[in-house]
Amino acid sequence: MKATALRRSAPVFAALGDPTRLRLVGVLCASGAMSIAQLTAGTAITRQAVTRHLDVLAGAGLVRDVKQGRERLWQFEPSRLDEARRSLEAIARQWDHALQRLR
Amino acid sequence: MKATALRRSAPVFAALGDPTRLRLVGVLCASGAMSIAQLTAGTAITRQAVTRHLDVLAGAGLVRDVKQGRERLWQFEPSRLDEARRSLEAIARQWDHALQRLR
DNA sequence: ATAATATGCAACCAACGCATTGCACATTGC
DNA sequence: GCAATGTGCAATGCGTTGGTTGCATATTAT
Helix, strand or coil: CCHHHHHHCHHHHHHHCCHHHHHHHHHHHHHCEEEHHHHHCCCCCCHHHHHHHHHHHHHCCCEEEEEECCEEEEEECHHHHHHHHHHHHHHHHHHHHHHHHCC | CCHHHHHHCHHHHHHHCCHHHHHHHHHHHHHCEEEHHHHHCCCCCCHHHHHHHHHHHHHCCCEEEEEECCEEEEEECHHHHHHHHHHHHHHHHHHHHHHHHCC
16 A cells, blocks of 8 residues: 555544544444534533544544534544545555565 | 444554554564664654654554564564454444434 | 674653633523 | 523643653674
8 A cells, every 4th residue: 555545544543542532433423413412421521522522533534513503413424434444454455465475 | 343342442543643653554564574773764753762652552562572682673463453443344334324224 | 802783761851632610602492 | 581501712730742862781793
């Protein structure tokens, strides 16, 4: 794989590198669209902290928000995650090729 | 997928979230085993910084070191990365199922 | 033995990340 | 209108991260 494509996935991995954010992604994946208040309920952190995490995820292109009345609904956005997944697959493939070469 | 399995991948993603470390993983994947000095050559940062990054990667289980004389060779360790890759696949699958359900 | 190479360890520093609190603003329900 | 709900914005605290420099130690080469 090209090194540039790999480098482009770094921000996505960084965004997924936090347990709280990883959980948010999982919840949004399973439940469609949720408000900040809904996403905060059941966690030990404040609403503002959740908002910041969502902003980080949005910065990496993993989620996007839709304003609806006084609420702000967040939903999962799969394209970047797919890209990151392909990056990991490419690395694994490259490793397999390297192993074959070393024999 | 189980939430616990997802949570277990957070440290791996965090380790991959730095461009320097992502590059190190790529290089080690392609080249087999390399010393710290070799991995430092061609970068703008110091050998000590590279050592720190390698320690972080080792902490996430992505690489391991083998001492050989005065050198310390580092090599890629695929198991954790495979696990993380499967986590991303599970998320993508879950999203597809959610989409189907919403129709 | 001596010089060169490869690394380890520790102190230090600037910047960033994660979470908080406090207050203001907008929207909805009664 | 008024209260409740949902959110935004700003300042702050504090631990972590990513990088450095300086010096010590271990191994290899001549």
